[in-house]
Amino acid sequence: MAASYVFLLVASLVALASSPAMARDPGPLQDFCVADNTSDVYVNGFVCKDPKLVKAEDFFFSGLDQPRNTTNKVGSNVTLLNANRIPGLNTLGISMARVDYAPFGLNPPHIHPRATEIQTVLEGSLYVGFVTSNPDNRLITKVLRKGDVFVFPQGLIHFQFNYGINKAVALSSLSSQNPGVITIANSVFGSKPAISDDILAKALGVDKKIIDLIQAHF
């Protein structure tokens, strides 16, 4: 009895110790597993479609050279190619995005819960940054110009701002087939239903009226 308890304890400690490796997308167990988006079976990722039915189109996307419309509140537009857009990415642990920025456009502070991002500026220049976790919350920033590359570590709040009068374009690679996005302002102030203004007023140390004002924007 005691021995099996010790075994269980050791087994769970080993599982815990190896869990950082599981923080990334799991490795593939076959050449590919093209997503079958017609399946109603829920697994971690997507069910594979029959390999005999796989076509080149499953690994293909066209038109990433086309500028996107940046006429919106923040002045940026993200075109994300994840496993939903390119079914062949399923189980491969990678995705990419084109980001268009209007002059003074912002990709607002956000988190990718499942991916590190590496970004290349193709056009224009960007002021980019990320904030380290508690307790330091150190802001690390850099001005990027065409050809510059910057890394945003997994799970950290980051942003990109086009501080120029010309448009900017960047290409990002992300270390998950489904990086996920949590836009901080939208999540905190625009949740449905809203987080109580008592809670946010206390968390931010401001009057409830200020919280109501901000919540009204979302």
Ligand SMILES: *[C@@H]1O[C@H](CO)[C@@H](O)[C@H](O)[C@H]1NC(C)=O
């Ligand atoms: C499934 O994927 C194909 C190819 O990407 C796409 O055209 C289709 O709209 C998707 N269907 C659903 C239900 O998501």
Ligand SMILES: *[C@@H]1O[C@H](CO)[C@@H](O)[C@H](O)[C@H]1NC(C)=O
């Ligand atoms: C991004 O651009 C596409 C095509 O230009 C447009 O259809 C879409 O509405 C834009 N998204 C946002 C958030 O502005």
Ligand SMILES: *[C@@H]1O[C@H](CO)[C@@H](O)[C@H](O)[C@H]1NC(C)=O
């Ligand atoms: C871009 O989006 C805005 C807002 O939705 C719209 O008014 C405008 O016509 C769009 N521009 C183009 C070129 O599609």
